[in-house]
Amino acid sequence: xxxxxxxxxxxxxxxxxxxxxxxxxxxxxxxxxxxxxxxxxxxxxxxxxxxxxxxxxxxxxxxxxxxxxxxxxxxxxxxxxxxxxxxxxxxxxxxxxxxxxxxxxxxxxxxxx
Amino acid sequence: xxxxxxxxxxxxxxxxxxxxxxxxxxxxxxxxxxxxxxxxxxxxxxxxxxxxxxxxxxxxxxxxxxxxxxxxxxxxxxxxxxxxxxxxxxxxxxxxxxxxxxxxxxxxxxxxx
DNA sequence: ATGAAATGCAACTATTTGGTTGCGTACCCT
DNA sequence: AGGGTACGCAACCAAATAGTTGCATTTCAT
Numbered sequence: 610x611x612x613x614x615x616x617x618x619x620x621x622x623x624x625x626x627x628x629x630x631x632x633x634x635x636x637x638x639x640x641x642x643x644x645x646x647x648x649x650x651x652x653x654x655x656x657x658x659x660x661x662x663x664x665x666x667x668x669x670x671x672x673x674x675x676x677x678x679x680x681x682x683x684x685x686x687x688x689x690x691x692x693x694x695x696x697x698x699x700x701x702x703x704x705x706x707x708x709x710x711x712x713x714x715x716x717x718x719x720x721x722x
Numbered sequence: 723x724x725x726x727x728x729x730x731x732x733x734x735x736x737x738x739x740x741x742x743x744x745x746x747x748x749x750x751x752x753x754x755x756x757x758x759x760x761x762x763x764x765x766x767x768x769x770x771x772x773x774x775x776x777x778x779x780x781x782x783x784x785x786x787x788x789x790x791x792x793x794x795x796x797x798x799x800x801x802x803x804x805x806x807x808x809x810x811x812x813x814x815x816x817x818x819x820x821x822x823x824x825x826x827x828x829x830x831x832x833x834x835x
Numbered sequence: 836a837t838g839a840a841a842t843g844c845a846a847c848t849a850t851t852t853g854g855t856t857g858c859g860t861a862c863c864c865t
Numbered sequence: 866a867g868g869g870t871a872c873g874c875a876a877c878c879a880a881a882t883a884g885t886t887g888c889a890t891t892t893c894a895t
Binding site: 670 | 884885
Binding site: 624625627631695699716 | 737740743745815
């Protein structure tokens, strides 16, 4: 429809995603799941400075924005990156950065006139 | 050098950047500065639900990660996107998403074996 | 069957965060 | 000169956040 006030269509709920990533511990968790594949809470806790319960909470926050999901395997709760959602998130990041890029180019053209 | 444990080189301080973007109000500010060019605090406050002081604080948070910077013009404090840093941030986002992408592909290959 | 391992749940705490109000100051304009 | 406009600074507040500890539950392995 391209209404005059179109702005920010898809990035409307980008803030919670950024917020979920805006923590060192959580970013490290994403990192480890990225590099190491599915891991149990105990595994993820080992090497971390914080307690298992803290790790659990962080994982739940990541799950709330769909970046990870869990699966039970015996007495272990295995967490893994949600590849579909993660890819979606990646595309959203690209999209936002592209929006910024376009806007910046417009600004540059404006300044250079 | 490609050491065995290379991971996360440049995304070390990505968390504060994500955190700065992880707030609706701040994301909206970035948005407005993106679309509308440099604006004063009063201008940025108009149309927002929160007070001028709140806006000021948010701008300072964005400034702390280098996304915006300010410049005095008479009695007005003009805020604008820091294009250089923003571009850097954009590239960092791309880089992280690419890292994720590669890791996910590795995971997929691993699963499909 | 029993003990250790992996986890959940709940209560509690301290710090950070997002926001406010009140008041003072600098600047512009008529 | 004097009033309105744009802003800073500081104190304050409520809610959210990141973390803890303590205890109960399930599951595995011997």
